[in-house]
Amino acid sequence: MPKPKQFLKETKKKSKHAPQVPTTADEYLAAGVDFEEAGEKWRAGDAAKSTRFFVRAIDCYDEGLKKFPASFDLAYNRGRLQYELTQHPKLLKELPGSLLDLLQVALESSKYALTLNGDDPDALFNTAQVLTSIVDTLNEQGSAAYNPDQPSLLLEEALKIFAQCLKQQEAAYSAFQKQLQTDNSTSVDAALDDTTIANTSSTSGDSDAKDEDQVQEQWASVIVPVSKSSILDTILAQLETMSTLYSLLRSDKLIPSIVAYAQPLVVEKLPFYVTETGQDMEAAIALAGYVSAEADAKFRLMGLDMQSYNASVQQAWKSVQLTSNASHVEGLCDRAESYINCSNTLCLSGNGNSLDCSKLRWGLLTAANQDLTIASSFKDDNNIVKIHLKKGDVELWRFQLGQAPRGLEVAAKNKAVLLKNAEKHYRGAANLSTVAVAYDSEDTQAKVKELLAKALGGNSKPLADAQTQFKEAGDILADAVEEGLVDWNQLQGLGDPDAMVE
Structure with a gap:
């Protein structure tokens, strides 16, 4: 998200x-x-x-x-x-x-x-x-899609720059800690020096005026010491960048180098710099996201089996104690995104239509829906429109688990409820986009997807008319097909799919 x-x-x-x-x-x-x-x-x-x-x-x-x-x-x-x-x-x-x-x-x-x-x-x-x-x-x-290698190259460049940033920060932090130790060992002398300076500076007003500009320039040049929190921000940004890079890989060539890049961050630096920052939850969320992304890449590209992939993602988030708290909304969304990504990746595998895979996906999507439901209760969150859009998507994915060739019984029995829920969430996203923080495309996306949910429930005419009502409708439906929210055969049953996604 x-x-x-x-x-x-x-x-x-x-x-x-x-x-x-x-x-x-x-x-x-x-x-x-x-x-x-x-x-x-x-x-x-x-x-x-x-x-x-x-x-x-x-x-x-x-x-x-x-x-x-x-x-x-x-x-x-x-x-x-x-x-x-x-x-x-x-x-x-x-x-x-x-x-x-x-x-x-x-x-x-x-x-x-x-x-x-x-x-x-x-x-x-x-x-x-x-x-x-x-x-x-x-x-x-x-x-x-026009240059599939560009995103990966940009992220590799970003990781190199982050590494350079971290190196500078750690050097400055180390130097400052050494200076503190030196200052502490000479604290008595320093206190005497301060007294001397204070007595010396209490001279005539003319002298004060003469030195005022020089003192101000000295104050303006003071550099704030690098804190553990600043360094931690860089480490977390590195983890997030590697997570994104994993999702873009089309071969296993870079996986060993990414793992090597991450190893000292995860094992040594993260545990050290997170202490005394109050950012333990933030760090736990970023680490869980990274572990999930690594498991995803290994499943897609290195033959990790379906059950192990699912277990790795579940285990990564097991210790992250997220609750109904405004400060946890981002973490809830990140966890939901990891579950959704795992479900979608399993769907694209060779066993994607099997009953075992469908059961795993139902569990993942249900867990994601629970997290998003909690997150959606905080109406002032900047991502509230995206949250409602994603809730609608989750309901359509769960609906699809009951359709051929998967035919998961629980999904088939609840198909009407799932479609109505999807309509409600998309409609909520459209309504919220008028008052909340939102990009222009989100309003149209919500409206077209609501019509898609209605069409899958039997009322297809509004969707057929959407092409003239919304110029972006074709692209939105094409993306929906690619994302597995609807398949091409279903669109054929709703009308002319070529006209809809033209």
């Missing part, structure tokens, strides 16, 4: 307050930050006004870079903000161009910042995140 990136490094590179007409790099930087802060104030209430301020901030950074092309801070802020805007659907609607085009612009800006300071952890992290977002968008839009 595509969602906004959770670990974007949002720290702005700041300077002093800007004058009305910037003349230095610092003044352009400060002016841009002022525009950003104005945009943030309006983000919740007026998306159009908020976006205008953010665009003015980008323009300010652009203008500054034309005059000061070597300013890393200007370059960093530009790339960071360009990417951040793509992660907010309400703001994205106000911007010209497609999501993919906007992400490409953000990638170019982020890579330019790295040419100025290739060791900055925040710039490295954000650049890798842009790459993963491009892959998410390519997959969601089906654009990867």
Whole structure:
């Protein structure tokens, strides 16, 4: 379930307050930050006004870079903000161009910042995140079909950049810990020095005024120490990126190298850096998702048997204690997605239509539905429309388990209920898309899929008319066939399938 990136490094590179007409790099930087802060104030209430301020901030950074092309801070802020805007659907609607085009612009800006300071952890992290977002968008839009190798190559690049980021973070963390030990061993002397400095600084006002600018510059250059939490964010992003890469593999060639890349992260670094961060649940969710993705790849490409694959996914999530809590919604959705992915992968296997496989899939889809039901109770969640769409999909998949050639008895007996549930969830997604955070395509997808559920229940005329009502209807139905929500023979029974998916 595509969602906004959770670990974007949002720290702005700041300077002093800007004058009305910037003349230095610092003044352009400060002016841009002022525009950003104005945009943030309006983000919740007026998306159009908020976006205008953010665009003015980008323009300010652009203008500054034309005059000061070597300013890393200007370059960093530009790339960071360009990417951040793509992660907010309400703001994205106000911007010209497609999501993919906007992400490409953000990638170019982020890579330019790295040419100025290739060791900055925040710039490295954000650049890798842009790459993963491009892959998410390519997959969601089906654009990867035109160049099937591109997403994997982008993710491999992202993993290399994440590794470089982690290396810089760990070096900074180690250096800071050594400095703390040194400071602690000389704490008495340091306290005496502080007293001396304090006494020395309490001289005349003229002296204070003379040194004020110098002191401010020193304060402005203070670097916040790298924390365990920051390093953990990078490790979790690496796990998520590897999970996505596993799902895209078409051969087992890269599996050993991915396992080798992950091994020190999972065995050594994750257990160490998660301590004292309060992010234990977040780490457990990311690790379970990674283990599930690895099992999926080994089933598809290395001959792992059906029962072992299912057991690996179930075991991966067994210790993740998710409850009816707003902070657990993302984890519930991730677990549901792992169960759904396992079910769909089993369906495509050689034994996909067997009774044993159908029983496993029913259990997985039922568990996914339970998680999504809990998640859907939190109406303010940013992914609420996607959650309802996915609940509708789950009911159609469960319905299909009762159809030939599978014929699972429990699914066949409950087919009417399952179809009515699917209609309800799709209708809920369409209604929520008018008030909740949603992309434009989700509203149309929900409406067409609701008509599909009605048609499978016997009322096919509205679906036949959908082609003229919704220009995207053909693509949505074609995707539904590919995803196993409906098969081609069923569409034939509902009308002219060629006309529906033209």
